[in-house]
Amino acid sequence: MTMHATVTDRPSSLLKNYASILLLLGGIGVGSLVGFFYGNRIENIKFIGDIFLNLLFTAIIPLVFFTIASSIANLKKTDSLGKLFGIVSGVFLATVLISAAVMLSVMLVFPVAHDATLSAMAQQALLDNPATNNHSSGTSITQVLTVNDFFELMARKNMLALILISLLVGFATLRAGEKGKSFAIFLDSANEVMKQLLELIMKIAPLGLGAYFAYQVGVFGPQLLGVYVQPLALYYASCTAYFVIFFSLYAYLAAGKLGLKIFWKNNLTPALTAVGTCNSIATIPANLLAAEKMHIPDYVRNIVIPLGAPIHKDGSSMSSIIKIALLFAMFEKDFSAPSMIVAIMGITVLVSIVEGGIPNGGYIGEVFAITAFGFPMEQALPVAMVIGTLVDPIATLLNANGDLVSSMLVTRIVEGKTWLSSRLTQS
Template identity: 80%
Template sequence: MHTASHHSSSLLRNYASILLLLAGISIGSLVGFMFGSQVESIKFIGDIFLNLLFTAIIPLVFFTIASSIANLQKTDQLGKLFGIVTAVFITTVLISAVVMLVVMLAFPLAQDPTLRAMAAQALIDNPSSVQQATGTSLAQVLTVNDFFELMSRKNMLALILISIMVGFATLRAGEKGKAFVIFLDAGNEVMKQLLAIIMTIAPLGLGAYFAYQVGVFGPQLLGVYMHPLALYYATCSVYFVIFFSLYAYFAGGRLGFTVFWKNNLTPALTAVGTCSSIATIPANLLAAEKMGIPAHIRNIVIPLGAPIHKDGSSMSSIIKLALLFAMFGKDFSAPEMWFAILGITVLVSVVAGGIPNGGYIGEVFAITAFGFPMEQALPVAMVIGTLVDPIATLLNANGDLVSAMMVTRIAEGKDWLRKRLGSSEANSNI
C-alpha cells in the first residue's frame, strides 16, 4: 500500500512541471478570453521568460554536446564504433521523421485564418525576420568568421559544429585535457540547472503569452492544437509498437524481440514519468546490461544517445513545422520543402538537449532556419512541445536502448545475443 502511494506521489512530482505549465496556459487563456485586448499589458511577463530562455540556450548547447563527446572512452575501436552509432542514430531519426511527414501529408492541417492573422501582425512588428533565412550560403550556415558570433542563436549550426570539434579536441588532448573535461561536465550541469530555474517561471511566462494571444486573436486559437495533437499521439503509439519491434527483430531476431520487450518496461516508465532522456540513462544502462549488450557499446550509445538521438523529437519537430507552415500560409506539401524539413528535423533532434523541455533549443533553430518570426512562432511551438513531451521522451529514451541493440548487431555479428545470453545464463546457473 505504502509503495503504491509513494509511486503515485513520485509520478505527480515528475509531472508537476507539465501540470503547472498546462494550468498556466489554461488560466492565461481564460484571462485573455475574459479581458480581451486589455491583456496586452501583461505580455511583458512572457517576453521576460523568452528572453531568459534565449540567453541560456547558447552555453547550454555548447556544454551538452562538448561534454558528451569529451567523455567518450578512448579505445582502438572508437572510430569504427562511432561510425556505426552515427549511422544507426541518423537512420532511425530519419525513419521516424519520414513516418510523421507521410502522416502529415495524408492528414494535412488546415491553414487557419486565425493563425494567419497572428502571422500578419508579427510581420508588421518585425518585417526583417522573414529575410533572415534567405540568401545565406552554406559557409555562412555552418561557420562564422568571428568567435563572438557563435554567441548568437542565429548561428546555431556553427555553434554545434564547434562544440563537436571541441569535444574531439578534448579527447585528443588525453591526460592534459582532463581538467577541461571536468570544466565541460561542470558547465553542462550548471547550464541544466540554469534551464531548470528558468523553466520554473514557464507557467507564468507562457500563461501571459497565451492571455495575450487569446485576448488579441480570440479563443478559436485553442481549437487549432487538437488536430495535430491527436495525429501525433496516434502516430507515435504505432511507431513505438511496430517500428521498435522491427528494430529489435533486426538486432537479434525473435530472441531480440523478446529480450527488448521483456527489459523495456522500467526505462519506458522512467521516460514517461520524468519526461527526460537524461533521467532515463540509469534505467537504460541497467536494461542494456540485462539484455547482454557489451559494456563498451552500452556505455557509449546510451549516454551519447540521451542528448543527441531523438526519434520522438524528430516526429514532434515535423508536427510543429506543419503547424507553423499552416500558421504562416506556407505550402507544407511542396516536394522541394521535404528535404529541407527532413534535414532541419534531423538537426533539431540532435540539438535538443536531454532535459525536460530541451526541445526549445531545437525549436529556436527550426524557426530561424525557415525564417518564421520568432516572437509569434516560438510560443506556439513551445506549447505543442509541452503537450507532446511524455510520449516524445518515451520514443527518445527507448530509441537509445533499441539502437544499442542494433549497434551491437552490426559491430558483433548476428549471433551476438545468443552468445551473450548463453554465457550469462551459464554464469547465473553456477
C-alpha cells in the same frame, strides 16, 4: 519435492523481478489520478518530483563523464573505436530519418487545416513565454559544443560540451599508454561508484515520478483541448505506432525473436522514466541498467546511450515535423511542395541533433527551424513552444528508448547476428 519448491517459488521470483516496475506504475498511476482530480492545486507537491529530478541531475554529470571516458580509455584498439563511432553515427542517422519520414507521411495524408484561432493563441503564448534566445546560429553552435571555462562543463545545459571533453579525455588516456593505465583504472572505478549512486537514487523514483506526473496532468491536461487536438492526436497516434511497430522491428533485426522478447521485457522502466521526466538525460541511468540486463556489451551501451541522449532524437524529429506542419498551416504555406519536403527533412535532422536533453527544451532548434523557413519569430515561436511542451512526454519516450534499441542494432552490426544468444549462453 524439488519440483514443488520451484513452482511455489515462481510467483515470489516474478514479484521480486518486477517489484521496481510495479512500484513505478503504482506511483505514476496514483500521481496521474491526483493530478486529474485536483488540477492546478496539485502544484504544491511538485517540489517532491523536483527533489528527485535534482538528485538525478546532480549525479548525471559525473556519470556521463566517467561512463564515456572509461569506456574509451579501456578499449584495446583505436581502430575499433573509430569503426564503432562510424556504426553508431549510421544507426542514429538512419532511425532519425525513418521517424521523420513516418511523421511526414502522416501529415501529408492528414494535413493540418488552417485555423484563425492559432494566430490568437500565438499572441497570448508570446505574452506568457517571451523568446529567450536571441543568439545567432553561429553563436548557438559554439555554445552548444564548447564552453569557455572548465566549471561550466558541470552545467546540464552544456551536455554536448561535456560529452566532447569526455571523449577527448578517453582518447588522451588511450594515447598515454602505460602511463595512463592508472588513470584508466580510476575512471573505471569512478564509473562503478556512480552507477551504484544512481541505483540508490532510483529507489525513490516511484514517489518522485508520481509527484511529477501529478503536476503534469494537473497543469498541462486542459491545454490538450481546442485547436491543438487534431495535430496532437495525429502526433500521439503516429508516435505510439512508431514506438510499437518500428522499435519491435529494430529489436527483431538486432537479435531475432529473442531480441524482440528481451527488449520488451526490459524497456518499461526506461520508458516510464522518459515519459515521467520529459528528459532524455534523466533516462540515461534507467537505460544503462536496462541495457546491462539485455546483455548489451558495456563498450557499446556506455557510448551509445550517453552519446545518444543529447543528439539522437527520433521523437524530436517527429515533433519537428508536426511543429513545421502547424506553422505552414498557420501562415497558409504549401507543406506538400516537393522542394519543401526535401528542406523539411533536412531541417528536421539538424533540429533533432541541435535540441538539448532538457525538459521542454529545444528552443534553439525551434528558432533555427523558424528562421530557416522565414516565419515571423514573434508569432511562430510561441506556437512551437506550446506544441513542444504538449508533445514532450511521448517525444522523450522515443528519444530515450530509441537509444536503448539503437544499442541493440549497434551490437548486431559489431558482433554479428548471434550476439544475444551467445551472451545468454555464457551467463
